[in-house]
Amino acid sequence: MKRLYGMLTEKKHMLIGAGLLRVSFGLLILFMYFIHYSQRRFIWGPNGMQNHDHLQEQMALTSNFSLYQLSDSLLYFDIIFHLGILFALLFTLGVMTRFTAIVNLLFVWSLQHANVLILDGGDNIMRIILLYMLFANTSAYFSIDRLRANKESNAIGHAPVWNALHNLAILTSIIQLCFMYLSSGTHKVMGEMWTNGTALYYILQVGEYTHPFFQNMIASSEILLLAGAYSAIFVQLSFPFFLLNRYTKYFAMFSVIGLHIGIAIVMGLFTFSASMITMQFLMLNDQEYKRVYSWIKGAVLRVRNKFQGAKVKRYETKQVQ
């Protein structure tokens, strides 16, 4: 009990993962803004896919709020949209992160609810995790805040309540992810097409979720169909349990990343997969990241040494000539 309390309050864990999560979610948000930049008025605008009055009505009906509902002027829309880009950028870079994280979430939330028809599960998990992460410190690594703090002073807060809040925000995010896979896996087990192994055969006939090349390849093989459906169920249901052990954790990460790469390539749902894979940044702790970092550094050094060695040798042969 005392040890648990200590773990919770003595220091902030998972700071590197939280930083990586912030940067990659920020980049995904920026991608969303920029890839649809020229269709922005149609997708989210006051006279786009949705009539502005109806957006207001819809928000009132679901006790929801979006910044885009406040005015039907096109100028207002463009201002909000560009402010959204600005705050997504500041969030990605980690400038005044505590503040920009809140504002960025407000803008992302507003954008998502201004048009729900083009969203996917990746947007959904991102929205929820961005909310939990308001309570975590995501700027201890890879941020402008960090650079500035190093210059001024190196004071790191040791307040137990703040540490607990940070650690529980991270833990909530991880458990939320586990719930997601459990829920998704359970609903698959409930579906006949999933348990009889024909689900992929059917999904791959749907134009939006398929590619002729993979459809021909996978649908023509009963073994691939079965392996695909069953491994999806198994990977999702087992994810939370494999996380509990230090070594099986890597297997859990490896298998969900594999699942999502498959979904990205075969079904083309790459923004969905990118969000889900990004979530895996939370699975490694700071020690593990440091070990990975020093391994990479070592590898780079070895390669460089080899390269430089080769240069020297060539130099020597020149001398002989």
Next chain:
Amino acid sequence: MIKKIGVSLILCVFVFHLVITALYLTPFNPVKAKYSFAVNAYMEPLFSQNWRLFAPNPASTNNQFMVRAQFADGGTSDWLDLTTFMIDKNQANRFTPYNRLVRIQRGAFTSLYQTDEVTLKISQKIEEKNLDREDYDHLLENERTQKKDEYAQEALNRYAQSYVRSVYPEKDIEKTQIIMQETKAVPFSEKDNEQYEREQQLHEFKWVDFVEVSPVFD
């Protein structure tokens, strides 16, 4: 001491939130039937989430949307295909705006027929017991689902109208109409039967007045 109380409070919120989230995400069950109102009130809209992702029954039909326009001079256009070119463009390159735009039509159409779990259960019971649907209309239809249908249809029409405008930039358009051809998947048992004819169904939507919408394709 105060710090310990603070930490304990945070812990309570943490546990409470996770318990409710877990309940919110379970498949339909007695506890949920009883408390779903309270659970939903806590979870939505802030934490609303849905992870059924292609389950229990994945999408398997192809919906092809087509639109035609009526012009002020009395003429009517041919049917314009709204779906095929989007799918082709998305398959040719996943890193384009079409990767999301392609979802508009299916998203709107599913939203037309989508409903919450309790309503779905009632609807299934009516089917099972062969009851008269009209007697239960008050249970099946509520303001929220009705409005949702309206918005989804509007989105479909506006998408179609934006497209029609890009095809006929100069014409004076009065009305448009959408139809959707739903093509069922080839059942697994007929996989190798090349003569198999896929089941098709036509959904006809109403003519609607043309609205000048922000262009989707510049």
